[in-house]
Amino acid sequence: MDETAHLPQELISRRSAMFKGAALGVGATAVGRLLVDPPEALAKGHTKLKGGRLHKGDVAILRFLAAAEIIESDLWQQYNELAGIQDGEVPGGSGNDAYTEAVEVLDEDMNQYIHDNTDDEFSHVAFINAYLKAHGERTVNLDRFRTLPSSQADGAQKNVKRLTNLMQLSVDTSFWTRYRTDTLNPDLGDTLPQAVPTLAVGQHPAIPRDNNDLNDANHLQAIANTAGFHFAFIEQGGTSLYASLAQRVTSKEVLRILLSIGGSEIMHFQTWHDKAGNAPPLTDGGLVFPDLNADGELTQTNLILPEPTKFLHRKFPAVSIIRPTETKGAAMGAARSLTKDGLFIGQPSEFFAVIRRLAHAADAARPGR
Numbered sequence: 001m002d003e004t005a006h007l008p009q010e011l012i013s014r015r016s017a018m019f020k021g022a023a024l025g026v027g028a029t030a031v032g033r034l035l036v037d038p039p040e041a042l043a044k045g046h047t048k049l050k051g052g053r054l055h056k057g058d059v060a061i062l063r064f065l066a067a068a069e070i071i072e073s074d075l076w077q078q079y080n081e082l083a084g085i086q087d088g089e090v091p092g093g094s095g096n097d098a099y100t101e102a103v104e105v106l107d108e109d110m111n112q113y114i115h116d117n118t119d120d121e122f123s124h125v126a127f128i129n130a131y132l133k134a135h136g137e138r139t140v141n142l143d144r145f146r147t148l149p150s151s152q153a154d155g156a157q158k159n160v161k162r163l164t165n166l167m168q169l170s171v172d173t174s175f176w177t178r179y180r181t182d183t184l185n186p187d188l189g190d191t192l193p194q195a196v197p198t199l200a201v202g203q204h205p206a207i208p209r210d211n212n213d214l215n216d217a218n219h220l221q222a223i224a225n226t227a228g229f230h231f232a233f234i235e236q237g238g239t240s241l242y243a244s245l246a247q248r249v250t251s252k253e254v255l256r257i258l259l260s261i262g263g264s265e266i267m268h269f270q271t272w273h274d275k276a277g278n279a280p281p282l283t284d285g286g287l288v289f290p291d292l293n294a295d296g297e298l299t300q301t302n303l304i305l306p307e308p309t310k311f312l313h314r315k316f317p318a319v320s321i322i323r324p325t326e327t328k329g330a331a332m333g334a335a336r337s338l339t340k341d342g343l344f345i346g347q348p349s350e351f352f353a354v355i356r357r358l359a360h361a362a363d364a365a366r367p368g369r
Helices: 014-019 030-036 056-083 097-103 110-134 174-178 217-248 252-276 330-340 349-363
Strands: 282-284 287-289
Touching: 056 097, 056 110, 056 217, 056 252, 056 330, 056 349, 097 110, 097 217, 110 217, 110 252, 174 217, 174 252, 217 252, 217 282, 217 287, 217 330, 217 349, 330 349
Parallel strands: none
Antiparallel strands: 282 287
């Protein structure tokens, strides 16, 4: 893992450019100053920091989260190139009208939401790595694993190599039923049913692989529906991950970072949870998007607020919560979930070893050490 964070020039957002101010020749900014201030100055007023250095466990948690945010920024960049807004904040790509129209069936403002989610993820990467560097800690760089092919559809940056694969996904849609049940909680060992069972098996594209995927309107809508559920799957993962790992930090300031960034992940999830419910029922080969309003409250589309459910122990009354928030094995669980999703199909074994090491270190963190 390299000492400095690097995002390819064609992929960086304006906020990422601020983080790389010194390397890019950008003028002094608040973030740029943060990178050159001595650790001793930055450490003033920090809780339980010695000599400007962070606790080992806090560093491990922040480094795993930086890796997770780099992965998120890579996948969101691909969505933005094809169906978002390309501008100075999120450059790259030129949009694909047919795919954009299919995605906008879920909501007419999807391009703006995709753009803003992408921009947010780049800002998370830039901030966490800047914070680590300011305290004399190694930042996270996954650039050597940018080897996966891009979509060859019009609008994508076809020659840019990616960290993530959005063309062979198996999307876990149990988040849908998990937030609607009043009796089941994965933290208590419960397994939740899939809202879209056929999406959780096989390999399905969430972006057009090439222009051939644009020719059949039904097939293209299936791709857009897959993207809609994938948006929510990714952000519900972040929603739980930050809440789970926050229980393992030592520094109050690091806790503040996790609660603050985690809060934005919750906002992302709430948005995508709502929009996924607008995916029209259809059948595309073996992939079936059902009428989610046909099977009762467990899949009802407008029940997007967390239904009160069991928490900590079944003897307690139901309460509306984020779930899961179990802290044991949270980082490794997130890594496994992203892997099972198909995001890393095509990555070498070295990539998985790096992610496992980061996850293991984060899960080993304990308050006070």
